[in-house]
Amino acid sequence: MVGNLAVGGTGKSPLTEYLIRLLKKDTRIATLSRGYGRTTKGFRRVDTSSSAREVGDEPLQFKRKFPDIQVYVCENRCYGIEQIKASCDVILLDDAFQHRKLKPGFSVLLFDFQSLMNPILMLPTGNFRDELSSAKRADCIVITKCPTEISDFQRQQIERKLRKYSNAPLFYSTIAYDMxxxxxxxxxxxxxxxxxxxxxxxxxxxxxxxxxxxxxxxxxxxxxxxxxxxxxxxxxxxxxxxxxxxxxxxxxxxxxxxxxxxxxxxxxxxxxxxxxPIRIQFLDQKQEEFDLLIKNYISSRMR
Structure with missing residues (x-):
């Protein structure tokens, strides 16, 4: 599962696409999203001919970029999983960290770099929709949209906040822009x-x-x-x-x-x-470490 604690803009879609590229060669992948902004309701399969009004912009983007994978939307993630679990090896859940009835096998929690430079304030005063203590449920934490050069002081500031609640592997990343x-x-x-x-x-x-x-x-x-x-x-x-x-x-x-x-x-x-188009790029030469963490988990579940 890929999720965050703040409202929007943390880079969930680029990371989901990264995971699709990482895993699609060796596994049958499905993505399951709420389909934010769509005018329809309930469980729905996404096709390349679908419209954003029907299925949401991000699921449609996944399907058009990766037509060979299965893409679905459903606001009830538990129900959606039941409908598709027999047809795939891996289900990538986009933005489901607050879906408490759901118990994902592996959770990747994202934080926008700038959000951790500021005081953590809950809605409606700030933009966090969940307490920072919820980070304890993450199996892996990725700091997104970082500057390419992060000072030691900035790293210490981030890790002081997060290490109160989680000892999960921590990665820093930035956004790279394609042509x-x-x-x-x-x-x-x-x-x-x-x-x-x-x-x-x-x-x-x-x-x-x-x-x-x-x-x-x-x-x-x-x-x-x-x-x-x-x-x-x-x-x-x-x-x-x-x-x-x-x-x-x-x-x-x-x-x-x-x-x-x-x-x-x-x-x-x-x-x-x-x-x-944009893509996620890991800093500190940690891409291989992140890839191995994900692949080892998938391998352990497919034995």
Whole structure:
């Protein structure tokens, strides 16, 4: 299970995709998510032809990137597991740490780096939906969205908070950005340096992507919507209007891979619309250690 204690934006989807890549060659994998933002209810299988409104953006992204795996949504994870457990070896549960009726075999708990630099405050004052003491239920902890250089003081600050409750293996990771892709899913050869970018975001925290693009030499104009936002006609009119008002000659619309699942791309066939996939990257040369931890657990359960 991949989960977190805070609300949104900790990088669960990139880690789930990492686990899919790690395990799909040797196991029959299924992912099971709530399908946040969907308009349907109950247990549902995700197909590549599904819509984000039907199944949610993240499950649809998993299925389109990895069409050979099984992808399902169900708000009742226990019921969902019963429906699919006979057809797979491994079930990856996306965002189920608060699903207390569920007893996963192995839990990977994520914390956004910046959230641990600040005081831990519960909703509605802060953004944590569970007490830090819940970390004791984790089999492994991954700190996500770290800067590539973490000071000893920052590490000590993080570990002082977490080691009160958990001695689980602890890993640090950062977000890596892949090449921008066009609407056909092919890598573009965009030179971002000097480009005017309308950054279209319907994710919890667009700042890391905005900072990355600025570092690449882009001039950013951010058009931000709520996390999992379902784009409507009025939104498309606003996007087009903002883009037309931009004065640069080399201008594009850029969005996230999660957003592209929710956007009606047929409206942008004549527009320079691109998206940037992201992936998780482990720091301190700990990728092999993390991989071995996961593989050893899977191996022990499949004997």
């Amino acid at each position: 921008a892709q066009d609407l056909t899913g092919h890598e573009s050869q965009l030179n971002l340096n000097g480009t005017d970018v309308l950054l279209l975001s319907g994710i919890a925290n667009p700042k890391p992507l905005s900072d990355y693009l600025t570092a690449q030499g882009c001039r950013i104009e951010l058009l931000s919507f709520p996390d999992h936002h379902q784009y409507e006609e009025k939104d498309y009119k606003q996007i087009l209007s903002r883009f037309e008002q931009m004065k640069g000659k080399d201008k594009i619309i850029l969005t996230t891979e999660k957003d592209i699942q929710r956007i009606d791309t047929t409206l942008f066939k004549e527009m320079p619309l691109f998206y940037i």
